Amino acid sequence: MNRVGAIALALLPFVFTGCPSGGIGTIDGVATCLACHNGRVGEDMRHFLISSHRQIACGTCHVGSDAHVQSGGAGGGLINPANWLIEEQAAVCAQCHNKEVKGFLQSKHKDARIGCDKCHDVHTPLRTVGPVQNNLLCQSCHLRDWPNAAAVEAHTHHDVDPGGTGASRCIGCHMPAQTRPDVPGQEDRAHSHTWMPIPPITSANQANDGDTVLPNSCAGTMGCHDGTVVQAPVFDIDNPAQMTGLQALYENFYPDAKVAEAPGE
Numbered sequence: 001m002n003r004v005g006a007i008a009l010a011l012l013p014f015v016f017t018g019c020p021s022g023g024i025g026t027i028d029g030v031a032t033c034l035a036c037h038n039g040r041v042g043e044d045m046r047h048f049l050i051s052s053h054r055q056i057a058c059g060t061c062h063v064g065s066d067a068h069v070q071s072g073g074a075g076g077g078l079i080n081p082a083n084w085l086i087e088e089q090a091a092v093c094a095q096c097h098n099k100e101v102k103g104f105l106q107s108k109h110k111d112a113r114i115g116c117d118k119c120h121d122v123h124t125p126l127r128t129v130g131p132v133q134n135n136l137l138c139q140s141c142h143l144r145d146w147p148n149a150a151a152v153e154a155h156t157h158h159d160v161d162p163g164g165t166g167a168s169r170c171i172g173c174h175m176p177a178q179t180r181p182d183v184p185g186q187e188d189r190a191h192s193h194t195w196m197p198i199p200p201i202t203s204a205n206q207a208n209d210g211d212t213v214l215p216n217s218c219a220g221t222m223g224c225h226d227g228t229v230v231q232a233p234v235f236d237i238d239n240p241a242q243m244t245g246l247q248a249l250y251e252n253f254y255p256d257a258k259v260a261e262a263p264g265e
């Protein structure tokens with residue numbers, strides 16, 4: 001079997017059963033790897049011990065690492081997800097982050113081969129490889145499209161103060177939260193990874209259908225027009241009439257915007 005097939009087969013049980021219980025908390029797996037990856041033999045990975053993933057055995061993501069260990073460190077490149085197809089990388093993360101992966105697989109970032117590792121280094125305590133509150137991470141690639149504040153303002157139709165009031169913060173519109181911390185079972189605070197803005201009408205439709213109303217790109221819980229930003233007028237996401245009104249403003253700003261589906265559960 002080729003390498004791609006072997007990785008896919010090894011991950012199959014996880015993709016269908018969700019988060020694996022075996023392996024997590026097996027500190028053994030971490031110690032085995034760090035016996036070499038401590039700066040003396042392989043690349044120093046000791047910072048992993050202070051990361052959010054510290055409870056997870058290295059081999060949970062580095063599928064097939066047994067042979068690497070048994071051979072005393074040969075063939076490390078084979079088990080490095082940076083060398084895999086984008087879909088294989090995403091399948092590794094889907095074991096535990098299915099919502100993010102589902103959105104990502106529909107996105108232009110996936111098409112453009114911008115994998116999870118371009119924005120996240122799972123071995124570090126940092127949530128993202130660069131700051132997002134001030135647009136730096138996004139602008140590190142998108143600066144060409146919007147090279148200065150005037151260009152960003154023309155795109156967003158808002159003032160530009162991403163690090164202050166949050167106005168024109170890329171992720172505010174492009175990665176709104178897709179859970180409500182006040183609803184039981186939704187404490188995980190997943191953010192949309194389709195990067196498609198979610199128009200206010202989506203929340204109105206959810207309310208009218210009797211579904212859980214989720215935050216959209218303009219208003220929500222911990223969004224902009226929900227009271228979080230003092231200067232911004234407040235709209236109630238649970239009130240369909242207010243969301244329909246906000247939709248009219250959205251369409252006025254963005255007459256060409258496609259009406260995106262809400263990313264699925």
Ligand code: HEC
Pocket residue numbers: 029032033034035036037041042043058059062065066068069071072073074075076077079080081
């Ligand atoms: C016996 C020492 C040893 C052990 C144990 C070991 N490694 Fe390595 N590892 C190395 C050496 C040396 C390299 C660099 C040579 C190479 O890339 O083949 C390496 C390379 C790697 C690479 C590739 C880095 C790159 O630049 O592509 C990864 C990923 C990796 N190791 C992960 C692991 C994981 C996960 C474990 C535990 C399951 C582990 N290693 C256990 C010695 C070790």
Ligand code: HEC
Pocket residue numbers: 030033034037042043045048053056057058059060061062080081082089117120121122123
């Ligand atoms: C949650 C999944 C995950 C866990 C757990 C994990 N890694 Fe990784 N690792 C990755 C991914 C994805 C990459 C490729 C992208 C990157 O470099 O961040 C990678 C890359 C690496 C590399 C290549 C060098 C580098 O920094 O890019 C080494 C070496 C490595 N991991 C070792 C380890 C060791 C040792 C452990 C445990 C102490 C570990 N990893 C735990 C996902 C993981």
Ligand code: HEC
Pocket residue numbers: 019020024052053056060061089092093094095096097116117120122125126127128
């Ligand atoms: C075996 C389960 C597991 C796998 C596989 C896994 N993660 Fe995680 N991840 C976790 C846990 C547990 C947390 C901590 C959750 C929390 O603090 O709420 C986490 C947190 C995160 C966070 C938030 C970090 C922070 O500090 O806020 C990011 C980003 C992340 N993971 C990305 C990834 C990526 C990318 C991959 C694939 C390379 C991956 N994870 C694979 C279990 C996993």
Ligand code: HEC
Pocket residue numbers: 108109112114118119132137138139140141142170171174175195196
């Ligand atoms: C590592 C480079 C890189 C980073 C970092 C990055 N992007 Fe992208 N992004 C791309 C590429 C490449 C494309 C596809 C080509 C294009 O549309 O420019 C893209 C496309 C997009 C699209 C277009 C989607 C569509 O359907 O047309 C949006 C929206 C987007 N990115 C938002 C963001 C946001 C928000 C951030 C910050 C969280 C970000 N990007 C960070 C490289 C990047």
Ligand code: HEC
Pocket residue numbers: 135138139142145146152155156157158167168169170171172173174197217254256257258259
């Ligand atoms: C106030 C909301 C808002 C903010 C803030 C915002 N965008 Fe957008 N963006 C949109 C809307 C709406 C669209 C149109 C989506 C569609 O076509 O359906 C869009 C489209 C895009 C596209 C794809 C279409 C194109 O014009 O190429 C990219 C890439 C993009 N935005 C990146 C960014 C980046 C980078 C930032 C931060 C500097 C940012 N956006 C900030 C609302 C916003």
Ligand code: HEC
Pocket residue numbers: 090093094097100101104109114115116117118119120127128132171175188189190191192193
């Ligand atoms: C273009 C950059 C980018 C890419 C690519 C990306 N993410 Fe994220 N991700 C982010 C940002 C930005 C946040 C933080 C959003 C916030 O805190 O408001 C985030 C947050 C997360 C979190 C924390 C929980 C949440 O949803 O907020 C997880 C887990 C995560 N991402 C997993 C992934 C996985 C898995 C992939 C690949 C399938 C991926 N991400 C690809 C930018 C990215």
